[in-house]
Amino acid sequence: MPDIRAFPEYFISYEWNGKHALYGYPSDTFSQFEWILSLEKRFSWLRENCKSSRTSSLYLIREMIQWGGSQNGVLQKFDDRLGEVNLVLAIEGTISKINDPTQAIQSALAIPGMGLTYASKMLRFFDPNKYGALDSRVRSALTKHVSDAGIPKKIHDGNAVSMTNGYVAFVRYLESLQKALESDRVNRPPCSLPKGPGETGWRAADIEMALFCWAARDEP
Secondary structure, eight states: OOOGGGHHHHHHTOEEOTTTGGGTOOOEETTTOHHHHHHHHHHHHHHHHHHHHTOOOHHHHHHHHHHTTOGGGHHHHHHHTGGGSOHHHHHHHHHHTTTSHHHHHHHHHTSTTOOHHHHHHHHHHHOTTTOOOOOHHHHHHHHHHOGGGOOOSOOOTTOHHHHHHHHHHHHHHHHHHHHHHHHTTOOOOOOSSOOOSSTTOOOHHHHHHHHHHHHGGGOO
16 A cells, blocks of 8 residues: 655656657656646646637647557547547537546547546546546556555456446545545645645645556566
């Protein structure tokens, strides 16, 4: 189980550079997190203005996929299936349901090319206070080491019900960690990213970033 007191250390050690140089961006590292901060600001704008501007910000979604490294050809899948949906309505639908984890992830999963990893990344950028990304590294470490996290032992990729249930359980786990950090008064290290609403400053996305580094211990 992750040590709550070690979360600041995990957070400081966060580094993500999946194809960053290929797209002309620096690695995302403490304390600047340049690309993450840029994406958060623009997803926040999209959340506030998608209806009035009637935009789906196609290029912003593509950039979010690029930030994630486009594993397993997600960007190609996204582009190939764009003709199947009205992307403006799909993004508006996700934003309109952002306060309900079940409906939000269901809506995000319906966007072309999105599996659980990238659908959850999208929610993470739309609302960092409430959501974090659930990728294979974190999934594997939690199911292996944290029996009380509530994450299903097996999340079946491609099965909407399984992915939805798995992600909602993850959101609840992030909430429990957030409460524990507040209770133990473990402050998030100061950085360029906005602080959360609580006294310690942790947002769900920050906690997920710390978990990402904690989970890296299992990798060779």
